[in-house]
Amino acid sequence: MTTLELLRLLGQGLLETLYMTLISTFLSYLIGLPLGMLLTVTDKKGLRPNRAVNLTLGFVINMLRSVPFLILAVAIIPFTRLVVGTSIGSTATIVPLVVAAAPYVARMIESSLREVDAGVIEAARSMGSSDRQVLFKVMVPEAKPSLMVGATIATTTILGYSAMAGFMAGGGLGTIAINYGYHRYNTGIMLYTVALLIIVVQIIQEAGLHLARRLDRRRRAE
Amino acid sequence: MNTQDNIILKVENLSKVFAVKPEPIEALMDINLEIYAGEIFGIIGLSGAGKSTLIRCLNLLEKPTSGRVFFKGRDLSALPKSELLKLRQSMGMIFQSFNLFQQRSAIENICYPLEIARVSREQRLSRARKLLELVGLPDRETATPSELSGGQQQRVAIARALATSPSVLLCDEATSALDPSTTDSILALLKKINRELGVTIVLITHEMSVVERICDRVAVIDRSRIVEVGSVTEIFVRPQSAIARQLVFPGGELVERLTGDTALRIVFDGESSFEPVLANMVLACQAPVNILSADSKNIEGRAYGQMLIQLPDDPAAQRRIHEYLKSRNITFTEEIWHDNA
Numbered sequence: 001m002t003t004l005e006l007l008r009l010l011g012q013g014l015l016e017t018l019y020m021t022l023i024s025t026f027l028s029y030l031i032g033l034p035l036g037m038l039l040t041v042t043d044k045k046g047l048r049p050n051r052a053v054n055l056t057l058g059f060v061i062n063m064l065r066s067v068p069f070l071i072l073a074v075a076i077i078p079f080t081r082l083v084v085g086t087s088i089g090s091t092a093t094i095v096p097l098v099v100a101a102a103p104y105v106a107r108m109i110e111s112s113l114r115e116v117d118a119g120v121i122e123a124a125r126s127m128g129s130s131d132r133q134v135l136f137k138v139m140v141p142e143a144k145p146s147l148m149v150g151a152t153i154a155t156t157t158i159l160g161y162s163a164m165a166g167f168m169a170g171g172g173l174g175t176i177a178i179n180y181g182y183h184r185y186n187t188g189i190m191l192y193t194v195a196l197l198i199i200v201v202q203i204i205q206e207a208g209l210h211l212a213r214r215l216d217r218r219r220r221a222e
Numbered sequence: 223m224n225t226q227d228n229i230i231l232k233v234e235n236l237s238k239v240f241a242v243k244p245e246p247i248e249a250l251m252d253i254n255l256e257i258y259a260g261e262i263f264g265i266i267g268l269s270g271a272g273k274s275t276l277i278r279c280l281n282l283l284e285k286p287t288s289g290r291v292f293f294k295g296r297d298l299s300a301l302p303k304s305e306l307l308k309l310r311q312s313m314g315m316i317f318q319s320f321n322l323f324q325q326r327s328a329i330e331n332i333c334y335p336l337e338i339a340r341v342s343r344e345q346r347l348s349r350a351r352k353l354l355e356l357v358g359l360p361d362r363e364t365a366t367p368s369e370l371s372g373g374q375q376q377r378v379a380i381a382r383a384l385a386t387s388p389s390v391l392l393c394d395e396a397t398s399a400l401d402p403s404t405t406d407s408i409l410a411l412l413k414k415i416n417r418e419l420g421v422t423i424v425l426i427t428h429e430m431s432v433v434e435r436i437c438d439r440v441a442v443i444d445r446s447r448i449v450e451v452g453s454v455t456e457i458f459v460r461p462q463s464a465i466a467r468q469l470v471f472p473g474g475e476l477v478e479r480l481t482g483d484t485a486l487r488i489v490f491d492g493e494s495s496f497e498p499v500l501a502n503m504v505l506a507c508q509a510p511v512n513i514l515s516a517d518s519k520n521i522e523g524r525a526y527g528q529m530l531i532q533l534p535d536d537p538a539a540q541r542r543i544h545e546y547l548k549s550r551n552i553t554f555t556e557e558i559w560h561d562n563a
Contacts, residue, residue, distance in 0.1 A: 127310060218324050
């Protein structure tokens with residue numbers, strides 16, 4: 001393989017990985033964000049406590065989170081085919097990624113929203129805020145830095161899952177690492193892909209934390 | 223005048239029970255209160271007495287288990303939720319830990335209740351700026367809470383609570399997290415708000431010094447019940463309940479321990495302020511006295527408190543002293559005092 005071919009291969013893999021990761025993160029938040037809010041709101045100490053909803057939702061989320069990603073991905077192949085028409089390639093991988101990550105995101109959202117000071121919420125209620133206003137105008141903005149940190153962790157976790165999907169021809173850098181490194185004993189290419197994954201994770205992590213710090217209007221205590 | 227028509231907040235047979243395990247907690251039992259428009263009403267009690275729960279029942283942040291709360295004659299618990307939320311805009315509240323929105327600047331904090339009340343952006347900002355002026359922080363508009371001192375944060379919180387021009391301001395231990403000089407300035411600000419804007423203030427505290435400095439009337443709460451209500455002068459001069467005596471004389475029950483022989487307890491009720499009563503009495507009666515204990519306070523330039531004096535054995539001198547005190551309209555009672563020393 002020439003250097004050009006190698007670069008083209010890795011470039012293609014990198015783009016697929018980023019495509020899977022970003023689309024999956026976005027879709028996971030689309031589903032996980034409302035679920036996380038619902039968990040917080042229906043909590044015993046939440047704005048509208050509802051034991052039945054909270055326990056049911058919590059159970060489903062825990063169940064999905066307990067299943068190892070590869071097993072989940074294989075188990076939902078029929079569903080994946082139903083949605084995108086195929087079970088291989090990067091677009092197909094987005095389906096199990098979202099199914100695995102949305103519950104994870106929901107828990108991250110829940111934990112960030114829970115951190116909001118109960119006194120601040122009480123103050124908002126004392127001013128006549130409705131539950132909806134407390135949630136969207138107080139809790140979410142107050143939790144913004146923490147939500148951003150959570151999003152960073154979620155994105156890097158999804159990136160890791162997407163590489164795992166390489167085992168089932170999921171596309172991206174993971175597939176390259178498996179095909180060349182594992183099946184053909186080409187350690188060199190495998191190491192390049194791993195190095196590339198490390199760099200991408202580092203960039204996402206640093207950028208995310210930087211953004212979280214910039215969003216946070218609290219000054220660190222000296 | 224404090225008349226029936228002037229009642230702004232009325233609490234009727236209110237009880238609050240927290241259903242917790244192993245045993246339910248009766249936080250409030252059979253509370254009855256009448257708070258008049260324009261006054262500063264204090265609720266004092268030790269921690270755990272139920273005062274925090276009580277102040278939260280006034281705007282229904284806590285739902286009473288039984289009993290009713292009337293605000294300007296309207297039964298709050300009978301209101302639909304949307305009405306209650308709207309009504310809370312007429313009752314501001316400030317807290318011990320300030321509870322400012324950490325991700326909003328000072329002026330954005332003050333704008334929040336106006337956003338809720340759907341006031342236009344320009345009006346919000348101009349109102350918020352006026353309030354920052356009122357609380358003495360016109361130059362800290364863009365500061366975030368973490369950049370402000372405790373006292374400044376409480377000032378912003380007061381401005382925020384006043385944004386929707388409420389007629390009542392509820393203060394939940396508003397100065398308990400502040401140092402003494404900051405406490406003074408916040409109390410002065412509250413007094414100014416009461417006098418200049420006519421806002422009725424209800425405050426809860428565990429510190430008698432807060433009550434004596436700004437309250438007109440005070441209720442003493444002990445173990446979930448109101449044990450005493452009266453003007454601050456009444457509570458200071460003649461505390462009826464054990465808990466009120468303990469709060470007024472935190473030094474202990476020194477006066478109670480002295481018994482036997484002839485002694486007089488002189489009460490300073492604010493009428494006999496700067497006159498050197500004792501010195502004049504000794505001169506006029508030509509009789510020496512011994513001060514056994516004294517505890518007086520200066521409230522708004524007048525003397526309040528008690529003094530226990532030992533009288534000479536001569537009955538004629540004792541009579542002269544009685545006559546002198548009577549002629550000066552000074553309240554006193556005879557005490558028996560045993561000299562154990």
